[in-house]
Amino acid sequence: MTPSSTLGALLPKVSVSFDGYVRLTFDAFTRLTFRNKLVWEDSDLMQEFHDEFFPVRRAGYCEWATGEGNAISVGWAWFAGSDMEMFIAPGHVNSNVMFVTPKYYDLGATKTSELLRAWLSSHPWRPERILKSPEAGLPRLCTSTE
């Protein structure tokens, strides 16, 4: 069993900067555990894709977060094509994180979003099931905690 002091050294320390960003390196981020997960369908998002002549069968959002209090939050849009396979939608992956270099220089919001997308691509983010909206505009939520 790993001593708790060693576990503490392995887990990244999370603190919020003056501007609200949680700054940490990508390596530290990959060691986080996301316990709270939401997924839902969104009719407005699906309409956005249709208006852009991008045929999708379903669309919505996913949200992951670490524990309570100064939680790190990651959210993204998704869509499903004609064969119902789910993909991360075009656009930013949103977060309260700003990735930094080992010397603590900001990588910037765009690079952070790109790294989050790369990180997501290697994780099994697709939910086993999605609850279809019972009414237009009102999301039904599928939640899970670990």
Place this chain on the structure above:
Amino acid sequence: MMVVTGTASQLPAGLEISLAAYRHSVFVEALGWQLPAEGWLERDQFDRGDTVYVVAQGERGEVCGCARLLPTIKAYLLGDIFPELMNGSSLPHDRHIWELSRFSTMPVGDSLAVSREEARARFRTLFAAVVEVASAQGASRLITVTALGVERILRSIGIHAHRVGPPRILDGRPTLAMWVELDSQTRQALGLCEACDVRVKQ
């Protein structure tokens, strides 16, 4: 689209009532928010004498968009009603931080539905006016409570917006607090560094 701004006493005669009626149409009737209403007018405790309004008007003078700005050194929506959205961080209390609320460019009444491109253009125009007005009040950043769809729009436009923490389910809808930095990135995304065709009356 013409944009008019000011406190309630500074707005042209009758516009504050038209604004309250527009807000009722959008937030109470269309979006179904549970808000205090005086008949067909929507106002709450944050509509004070020092509240700054940004009001968009169409060619016929009808209200077609709105936004509300409150200083965080006094009572404001996030601080009083939704503090849990701060994700464990302290609520802002700073004369350089203003809260944006009741932002809408939704067409109502006899106004014709607009294309997505026109809707996006109106959004940018009104948000640009908000940034100009807030900056004139001394703000360097805004905080706002909003839906995920708005976060997506703000970032797609290139505005420097970032979330405070995870969204929470409020009235059945995922809602989150966001920062909007009134910096060069935001101004450039809104075309404020270039010639701006938004006429802002104060």
